[in-house]
Amino acid sequence: MDLNKKIVLPGEEIDINGFKQGNGLYFEDGKYYSYQLGLIQVYNNFVNIIPLSGKYFPSKNDKVIAKVIEIAPSFWVLDINSPYPAFLHVNDTPWKPSSGELAKILNVGDTVYAKVNEITESRQIWLSIKEPGLRKIEGGHIVTVQPSRVSRIIGKGGSMVNMIKESTGVKIQLGQNGVVWLDGEPEKVLEVIRILKFIEEESTASGLTDAVKSRLEKSR
């Protein structure tokens, strides 16, 4: 249907056409309106607005890249690029430090690849790194992209990100919060950053995978 992929602005009336109200819409006087700038998408009979800009809002089980900003007696406070800080308790880590030694494991400024474990009613975000693949990040480069564009960078079943990895040989770790960790040869890393910016800007275009492919081939 032609509702799909249309750009809407806040306050624009949306005829949801028998579908259900999803994210990004509000209901007033019998009509539905968009409350955010974004793309309309119909998914599982729900009409959603996919935001094109804005901050990251965590949801459970998201994998994020977080930076330690504060150390408390039994947990760390981390920045996940969202309006609210996130917390990581020692019990949710593979390490067992004796009290007061948290800084020896993760100090302020260190980065971890973590999972959103729980979001409490009062919007406290608790992370966990007790799962295979989750870890403290060492070395490499950190860049940030628009959180809503992360799914575009990953591509269907990881097609986009795998193509970039194979072509450049750079290790890439994407956080749902728009933070990206890159490790590899400096020139290649710079090339990947340029490609990420390109995907970010052109994320509403389709045929993007092919466009990126040709860029990658040119740079080789």
Next chain:
Amino acid sequence: MGMQSDIKLIDENGLRIDGRKPDELRPIKIEVGVLNRADGSAYIEWGGNKILAAVYGPREAFPKHTQNPSRAIVNARYNMAAFSVDERKRPGPDRRAVEISKVISEALEASIFVEQFPRTSIDVYIEVLQADAGTRIAGLTAASVALADAGIPMKDLVVGCAAGKVDGKIVLDLNKEEDNYGEADLPLAIIPRTQEIVLMQMDGNMTREEVREAIEMAKKAALFISNLQKEALRAKYEKGEIQKTEENSNEGVNKGE
């Protein structure tokens, strides 16, 4: 307002000092996403006004005691550059700037879904680079575009326009001379979809009938400016769309997502 002069603000043909008809707006140009470090930004040129608006947030509200556990606070700061007016303006917030910041914050808050972001603040910075009357409304118009650019949920884009009384006539969108030597100025901002008034002030004197006429005139103009805001936003975000439709025709499959 109220200054005396012998300049004729409306000539014998009914045209104004800058050649406009009584219900004619000054030219307006809006640009979106002009600042890279802000979460959202906009630049507006409205007649002789040149104004930048930047939005940051929602982010954790500081100092902490200003946080509201049930909603976000909207902090707008209206600031005039020292070089924005003929005679150097003493920098920093003065009585006038504090007042304007407050009414703009409240006008924007009426449209933003503040309940969605408890304990945060949404900061809006409005910098007047060049002033030529009607800056609060021009700043507010740019600010709501910047809010949309920042992806902040809101009912609609707040938009406004001023109307006033000059040489005994009700006119739209006063310029500096008309503002200084005219009889009344009435800035007004609305939520265009519902036409709910979110900001209205008046300086000078008008009769009840004249106020009614001025409000109608400003509302009508605001709805026109609302379309300019939307066009500006679409111009930025629909860039990739043109390419998309071209490619879709021979491809038919959406990759990614």
